[in-house]
Amino acid sequence: MKQPTRSQLVKKLDKVFSQYIRLSESDENGYGNCITCGTNLFWKQAQACHFYTRGRYPTRWDEDNVHYGCFRCNVLLKGNYINYTRYMLDSYSREFVDELEIKSQNGTKIPSSELKEKIEYYTEEVKKLKEEKGLL
Numbered sequence: 001m002k003q004p005t006r007s008q009l010v011k012k013l014d015k016v017f018s019q020y021i022r023l024s025e026s027d028e029n030g031y032g033n034c035i036t037c038g039t040n041l042f043w044k045q046a047q048a049c050h051f052y053t054r055g056r057y058p059t060r061w062d063e064d065n066v067h068y069g070c071f072r073c074n075v076l077l078k079g080n081y082i083n084y085t086r087y088m089l090d091s092y093s094r095e096f097v098d099e100l101e102i103k104s105q106n107g108t109k110i111p112s113s114e115l116k117e118k119i120e121y122y123t124e125e126v127k128k129l130k131e132e133k134g135l136l
């Protein structure tokens with residue numbers, strides 16, 4: 001069988017990781033609040049919003065860097081960063097957010113084998129969360 005390209009792996013991991021964030025941060029019925037504006041929405045309508053940008057690969061799939069949000073905040077308000085920063089400082093700490101920034105700027109390339117492992121891991125987690133919540 002033909003091996004998937006790196007960009008195919010990235011795309012696949014983005015998709016399943018986003019599902020994981022939205023399912024893990026929503027309640028037992030699949031509803032959650034946008035972390036930056038508080039709007040309550042169903043996980044399928046929600047977005048997985050990055051604090052440090054997706055362009056920074058070391059934190060692109062870091063659960064501490066990606067949280068539940070709405071289209072308006074993530075896209076129209078370009079991340080709603082004043083509120084997102086408040087959320088990060090309140091949920092973690094200044095030191096943690098600074099360390100996450102250093103991690104986000106680490107230029108080491110993530111090996112494709114690790115991308116594949118993450119895809120497997122999050123696919124399994126998504127399956128479990130959907131079963132738990134009856135969202136199959």
Ligand SMILES: [Zn+2]
Nearest residue numbers: 034037070073
């Ligand atoms: Zn919002």
